[in-house]
Amino acid sequence: MPVKYWKKVGIMLTDWCNASCSSCYLYCNPSRNNWMSAADAIRVWQELREISPHGCKVHLTGGEPFGNYELLLKITQEATAKGLGQTDKIETNGFWAANADIVRKRITELDAAGMRLLAVSCDPYHQQFVPMKTVRLLVRTAEEIITPQRVQVRWRDYLEMGCDTNLLEEPQRDRLYMDWIKKDRDRISGRAADVLSSYMEKYPPETFAGQDCRDSLLKSGNIHVSPTGVVLPGVCSGLCLGNALQEHVGDIWSRVYKSHNDMPILGTLANSGPFGLLDIAKKTGFRSDPLGYAGKCHLCWEIKKYFAQNHMFENELCPVLAIL
Ligand code: SF4
Numbered sequence: 452m453p454v455k456y457w458k459k460v461g462i463m464l465t466d467w468c469n470a471s472c473s474s475c476y477l478y479c480n481p482s483r484n485n486w487m488s489a490a491d492a493i494r495v496w497q498e499l500r501e502i503s504p505h506g507c508k509v510h511l512t513g514g515e516p517f518g519n520y521e522l523l524l525k526i527t528q529e530a531t532a533k534g535l536g537q538t539d540k541i542e543t544n545g546f547w548a549a550n551a552d553i554v555r556k557r558i559t560e561l562d563a564a565g566m567r568l569l570a571v572s573c574d575p576y577h578q579q580f581v582p583m584k585t586v587r588l589l590v591r592t593a594e595e596i597i598t599p600q601r602v603q604v605r606w607r608d609y610l611e612m613g614c615d616t617n618l619l620e621e622p623q624r625d626r627l628y629m630d631w632i633k634k635d636r637d638r639i640s641g642r643a644a645d646v647l648s649s650y651m652e653k654y655p656p657e658t659f660a661g662q663d664c665r666d667s668l669l670k671s672g673n674i675h676v677s678p679t680g681v682v683l684p685g686v687c688s689g690l691c692l693g694n695a696l697q698e699h700v701g702d703i704w705s706r707v708y709k710s711h712n713d714m715p716i717l718g719t720l721a722n723s724g725p726f727g728l729l730d731i732a733k734k735t736g737f738r739s740d741p742l743g744y745a746g747k748c749h750l751c752w753e754i755k756k757y758f759a760q761n762h763m764f765e766n767e768l769c770p771v772l773a774i775l
């Protein structure tokens with residue numbers, strides 16, 4: 452199979468978020484405010500089930516999906532009621548966990564509705580916006596209700612020994628960010644490429660020659676669907692395989708299956724990675740940064756932004772890129 456069936460999908464209910472983490476590959480923040488309706492989320496989920504012969508695990512994410520808790524609960528309930536299966540995971544930064552009562556109520560309701568795992572973000576970037584004590588309360592209380600096995604924390608080491616980074620002086624925070632980046636846990640795309648790359652060592656584009664992206668783009672079986680319907684492969688933000696609110700997900704998968712080699716951005720990245728894309732970009736006037744790039748995804752991000760902002764290859768790129 453040149454293109455795997457989509458079997459692991461994140462439906463982003465929103466691009467709104469209370470936070471604006473430096474690591475956010477999706478560039479979410481408090482001023483973005485697109486939301487996917489329950490009807491659209493369920494329809495997309497149904498279509499995914501129809502086209503996935505080996506099943507499709509769906510998780511609900513954002514942005515911050517607890518920004519509209521009623522919507523999150525409704526979609527989880529409806530998916531179960533319509534026989535689509537459990538919500539594999541619900542992701543949150545925990546900002547809403549003001550006290551144990553609200554955590555008990557919501558986790559009990561989501562558990563009854565069909566949530567399998569709760570995934571909680573915890574690292575120096577998130578803790579610039581959400582207090583450690585709030586995240587610890589959420590994790591502790593959720594573990595009491597649904598057991599520790601059903602509560603993922605990304606990352607447990609930071610939950611145990613981390614601090615609120617908004618309380619640090621800037622030089623201290625910078626040092627912590629620099630040390631954390633070395634753990635290599637974040638995809639350097641989106642805001643991470645624009646912000647975190649400044650803390651990282653840079654390499655010339657030739658360093659990434661021969662590093663194709665076939666596995667991430669075509670072989671992982673992993674996609675995200677944005678609140679406006681943009682289907683992006685895995686966590687390769689900025690790319691657009693099609694719009695799930697405008698066409699059947701099966702039509703998007705079939706087009707990728709049949710035509711990926713003819714799609715200038717997707718085909719080039721799959722076959723020769725961002726260093727291959729650089730060839731195309733240079734012919735249109737792109738000049739690579741003499742300071743270099745923090746990794747292949749950073750180079751990829753800069754080229755995608757350049758194309759979008761110059762109105763090139765628009766049907767393969769997420770419209771948000773053009774306005775960053
Ligand atoms: S909490 Fe998540 S969605 Fe929100 S800004 Fe941070 S990384 Fe992005």
Ligand code: SF4
Pocket residue numbers: 640663664667668686687688720724725747748749751752
């Ligand atoms: S270089 Fe681009 S296409 Fe390849 S994995 Fe990174 S973001 Fe995805």
